[in-house]
Amino acid sequence: MKTFNKTLIAAATLTTFGLAAAPAAVALDASASLATSYLWRGTELGGGDAALAVDLSGSTGAISYGLWVSSGDSSSTEYDIYASYGGSVGEIGYSVGYASYNYPTTGVGFDDNAEYIYGLSYGPASVTVYDEKGGDYEYTVVGYEAGAYSFAYGDNETTTHFDVSYAVNDSLTLTVSEPEDADTIVVASYALPF
Numbered sequence: 472m473k474t475f476n477k478t479l480i481a482a483a484t485l486t487t488f489g490l491a492a493a494p495a496a497v498a499l500d501a502s503a504s505l506a507t508s509y510l511w512r513g514t515e516l517g518g519g520d521a522a523l524a525v526d527l528s529g530s531t532g533a534i535s536y537g538l539w540v541s542s543g544d545s546s547s548t549e550y551d552i553y554a555s556y557g558g559s560v561g562e563i564g565y566s567v568g569y570a571s572y573n574y575p576t577t578g579v580g581f582d583d584n585a586e587y588i589y590g591l592s593y594g595p596a597s598v599t600v601y602d603e604k605g606g607d608y609e610y611t612v613v614g615y616e617a618g619a620y621s622f623a624y625g626d627n628e629t630t631t632h633f634d635v636s637y638a639v640n641d642s643l644t645l646t647v648s649e650p651e652d653a654d655t656i657v658v659a660s661y662a663l664p665f
Contacts, residue, residue, distance in 0.1 A: 499529045506660035509543025512610060512625055513632025513650040515658075517543040533558050535568075547574035552581070555588065564592040570601075 502525070508515050509522040522543025529536060536554040543549075555568025568588040571581050582604070590599040595616040602609050610627040623634040636646040641662070648656040 499527060501528075501665050502526045503663040503665050504660050505663060506543070507658050508656070509541060510634075510646060510648055510656060510658045512612075512627060513630065513634070513648055513653075513656075515656050544574070547576040549574055553588075557590075562593060564590075564597075566590040569604075 504524050506522045506524070508519045509517045520543065522541055524539065524541040524543070526539045527537060533556050534554065535557065537552075539551040539553070541549045550573050551570055552573070553568060553570040555566045557564065557566035557568075559565065566588070568590075569585065570588060571585040573581060573584070585604040586601045587604060588599065588601050590597060592598075597614045598611065599614070600609065600611050608627065610625060612623050612625040614624075615622045619638045621634075621636045621638075623636075625632050625634070630651045632648055632650040634646055634648045636644055638644050643662075644660050646656075646658045646660070648658070650656065
């Protein structure tokens with residue numbers, strides 16, 4: 472993942488018309504990855520086919536935002552729009568966010584499939600709750616980071632899963648997911664130079 476500084480056309484427009492003193496640039500992160508399959512919350516979407524994903528994200532102070540696009544879901548190409556506000560109180564980190572999951576070929580649009588996201592962290596430990604907008608679905612994941620390893624236990628009220636990931640290097644990550652009522656899933660993902 473590399474950071475790109477792009478001059479904002481809006482900043483030039485605002486300055487030209489004397490409306491405000493706007494920043495000259497905003498930092499954007501762009502990344503891409505190729506995975507052996509699309510692993511999502513202990514489920515292998517896309518029937519086990521390889522998945523290509525691209526993420527464009529940025530932040531302004533405590534606000535983060537982005538666009539994520541993937542080819543891996545079998546129902547349609549997926550693009551997600553997300554934003555969050557985060558910070559810390561002492562050693563406890565917090566975030567409040569919103570994510571919209573969109574599938575253009577199936578007619579699922581911006582507000583049709585969305586979640587509010589609440590997170591807390593303390594050192595290497597974290598808890599994140601995904602609360603479906605306008606529905607009853609809730610997914611909670613408890614995570615822990617230990618060097619090159621990361622662990623996640625997820626519960627979506629009907630099933631659970633436990634994931635162990637190992638970052639072989641900055642580009643290659645191996646993940647083993649053990650869903651409660653399904654076979655073990657092994658995924659290799661490679662971050663592509665961008």
